Amino acid sequence: MIKTDEPLTQVEVRPLTELPKKKVGLMGGTFNPPHLGHLIIAKEVKEQLGLDEVWFMPDNLPPHIDKKDALEAKYRVKMVALSIKDEPDFKLEELEIKRGGVSYTYDTILELRAMYPEIEFYFIIGGDMVAYLPKWYRIDELVKLVQFVSVERKGYPKQSDYPLIWVDVLRIDLSSSLIREKLRQERSIKYLVTREVEEYIKQEGLYRDKKD
Numbered sequence: 001m002i003k004t005d006e007p008l009t010q011v012e013v014r015p016l017t018e019l020p021k022k023k024v025g026l027m028g029g030t031f032n033p034p035h036l037g038h039l040i041i042a043k044e045v046k047e048q049l050g051l052d053e054v055w056f057m058p059d060n061l062p063p064h065i066d067k068k069d070a071l072e073a074k075y076r077v078k079m080v081a082l083s084i085k086d087e088p089d090f091k092l093e094e095l096e097i098k099r100g101g102v103s104y105t106y107d108t109i110l111e112l113r114a115m116y117p118e119i120e121f122y123f124i125i126g127g128d129m130v131a132y133l134p135k136w137y138r139i140d141e142l143v144k145l146v147q148f149v150s151v152e153r154k155g156y157p158k159q160s161d162y163p164l165i166w167v168d169v170l171r172i173d174l175s176s177s178l179i180r181e182k183l184r185q186e187r188s189i190k191y192l193v194t195r196e197v198e199e200y201i202k203q204e205g206l207y208r209d210k211k212d
């Protein structure tokens with residue numbers, strides 16, 4: 001029974017604008033193909049920064065010239081979907097594929113911020129991309145629009161003049177190019193990609209004679 005002579009518990013009602021935002025990591029990449037390094041990085045950054053989710057976002061045409069001949073988007077999208085299927089907090093974001101053209105992160109972040117004002121985004125990149133940041137499209141504006149999170153990568157300095165959050169992740173010397181090279185040499189990629197991705201590559205006969 002409620003005793004009416006007792007004061008009601010004071011509940012602090014915060015205005016909507018002050019509610020904590022959902023925190024989402026963005027793992028942008030060509031994913032040609034996605035490997036276990038991508039998954040390990042996403043998991044570790046999610047845990048260490050207390051993110052709610054990580055969205056894997058395959059690019060349409062990566063801004064680097066040397067990657068323009070990456071495998072057709074539909075295969076890369078499918079492999080990303082297969083890679084993350086057991087992880088409920090990992091999602092596939094197809095915005096760049098649907099937009100088409102060259103996937104400049106600046107355009108993507110503007111779009112995402114407009115679509116999801118309630119979300120705080122964290123853009124996750126490896127050390128190779130950190131080194132390349134000065135060449136990114138509208139980088140000085142971009143660093144004000146999104147928080148970059150970086151992880152070390154073998155062969156690249158753990159240093160930048162841009163405001164990054166460095167997260168220590170088990171360093172894995174694994175890359176999509178290494179996997180493509182193994183496949184060209186008809187070697188096994190077991191334990192380097194998920195079992196489903198390994199099977200899918202086999203089934204579709206991918207990377208048999210592609211140059212890169």
Ligand SMILES: Nc1ncnc2c1ncn2[C@@H]1O[C@H](COP(=O)(O)OP(=O)(O)OP(=O)(O)O)[C@@H](O)[C@H]1O
Nearest residue numbers: 028029030031037125126129153172174175176177
């Ligand atoms: N082993 C790794 N250590 C740290 N970062 C990584 C690693 N592999 C990929 N990344 C980062 O993940 C993001 C997406 O990478 P991407 O899909 O281009 O894979 P990749 O292995 O770098 O591919 P490629 O060998 O074709 O260049 C990039 O920011 C990249 O720096």
Ligand SMILES: O=C(O)c1ccc[n+]([C@@H]2O[C@H](COP(=O)([O-])O)[C@@H](O)[C@H]2O)c1
Nearest residue numbers: 028029030059062063103104105136137
């Ligand atoms: O916007 C840019 O200029 C830019 C330059 C290089 C890379 N990026 C993004 O960084 C992510 C990782 O790139 P990549 O090529 O290593 O897969 C991917 O989402 C790219 O679109 C973006």
